[in-house]
Amino acid sequence: MEINFTWVSETVLAIKTDFLFKTRLLPTHVFVLKTDTGLILFDTGSPGNGDMILKSIKAAGLEPKTIKAICLSHWHSDHTGSLAEITERLCLDQNLDIFIGQADLPLLMDQRSLLLRFHPFLKLPVPHSPGRLPNSLSARFFPLNPTGCEILHHKYSIKAIATPGHTPGHTAYLHQKTGSLFSGCALSLLTPNLVGLVPIFHNRTEQIRSGEYLAGMNFRYLFPVHMFLRFDEIPLERRRPISGKKGLVSKLMGDHLFFHIS
Numbered sequence: 001m002e003i004n005f006t007w008v009s010e011t012v013l014a015i016k017t018d019f020l021f022k023t024r025l026l027p028t029h030v031f032v033l034k035t036d037t038g039l040i041l042f043d044t045g046s047p048g049n050g051d052m053i054l055k056s057i058k059a060a061g062l063e064p065k066t067i068k069a070i071c072l073s074h075w076h077s078d079h080t081g082s083l084a085e086i087t088e089r090l091c092l093d094q095n096l097d098i099f100i101g102q103a104d105l106p107l108l109m110d111q112r113s114l115l116l117r118f119h120p121f122l123k124l125p126v127p128h129s130p131g132r133l134p135n136s137l138s139a140r141f142f143p144l145n146p147t148g149c150e151i152l153h154h155k156y157s158i159k160a161i162a163t164p165g166h167t168p169g170h171t172a173y174l175h176q177k178t179g180s181l182f183s184g185c186a187l188s189l190l191t192p193n194l195v196g197l198v199p200i201f202h203n204r205t206e207q208i209r210s211g212e213y214l215a216g217m218n219f220r221y222l223f224p225v226h227m228f229l230r231f232d233e234i235p236l237e238r239r240r241p242i243s244g245k246k247g248l249v250s251k252l253m254g255d256h257l258f259f260h261i262s
Contacts, residue, residue: 005056008231009221011035011178015056017045017082028078031182031223032057033175038068040156041086042173042182043079043225047131050085065090069097069156070139073184074167075108079225080131087138095140099152101162101169102143109133116167119199119254126200144171163214165207166200172214179220179233187214189228193261195239198226199254208256215239215258230261238262 004016013032030053031042039062045053054064067090073079087096100108107114113129142148144160152158161172163186173182181187186207190196195215201207220233239259 003052003056003059005060006229007060008223008229009178009180012180012221012223013057013060013062014223014229015045015053017049017053027227027229029223029225029229030082031225032060032062033180033182034062035156035175037156038066039064040158040175041067041070042223043073043184044070044082044086044131046078047081047085050082050089053082053086054089065092067092067096069099069152071152071158071160071171071173071182072098072100072104072108073172073182073186073225074101074170075104075130076128076167077131079184080108082131083139084132084134087134090138092138095138097151097155098134098139098141099144099148099160099171100141101160101164101167101171102145102148103164104167104169104171105141105143107167107169116200116202117204120201120204120256121254144169161214163210165203165205165210166198167202170210172210174217174219179218181214181217181219181222183214183222183224185225186210187222187258188224188226189222189230190255190257192228192230194257195222195259195261196242196255196257199256211256211258234261 011034015030033040115125117123159174166185242257
């Protein structure tokens with residue numbers, strides 16, 4: 001598997017990983033945030049990407065052994081699949097801090113497949129499974145309850161934002177110093193200029209409510225896991241709310257649209 005990385009801002013590295021049928025048909029990204037205290041990873045991609053992720057970090061001029069924490073948006077295997085590979089390959093002297101939404105942690109720990117729904121009207125069942133758990137010597141988990149949120153903010157200056165809907169404990173993360181929003185699946189770039197929701201969900205009403213909240217936040221950079229990447233700032237004044245009827249493709253796919261980027 002070849003190295004594949006892009007600097008999307010001065011402090012954020014995007015690594016494209018495999019997803020559908022071990023291809024990159026649906027782009028899926030792991031993000032690496034460079035901070036004064038070390039590197040922070042946001043999600044880990046599907047199983048089998050761990051070695052490539054660490055090699056890409058090295059090729060980008062960063063030191064993988066300075067990774068301090070991993071922030072997981074949710075429990076699905078395309079986000080947690082290489083968690084164990086990364087933590088175990090690093091062979092650090094101390095455990096990595098792993099943050100995940102309080103409602104998603106037991107779903108990850110349980111290691112069972114569950115059904116989600118695809119399309120708001122068809123509601124087709126789609127099985128999802130969690131990634132393999134790392135051993136207890138390489139990672140320690142922090143559920144994002146008030147204590148976990150405080151630890152994340154105090155140690156790494158990152159704000160956890162509860163965004164349930166895609167999963168019960170889906171979480172977005174805001175690095176306040178740079179205004180970087182790591183939205184997981186709570187917001188996606190459906191085209192390079194169009195922000196909305198993918199139509200896979202645990203609770204569609206909560207998913208839309210969470211997306212609306214993020215879309216109105218005063219962030220500078222948006223880094224969703226799936227689909228497209230942007231390299232520029234998109235403050236509130238550059239976001240044009242969607243009005244009128246949805247196009248045929250959006251209707252067929254069941255996407256929910258929030259704003260265009262001007």
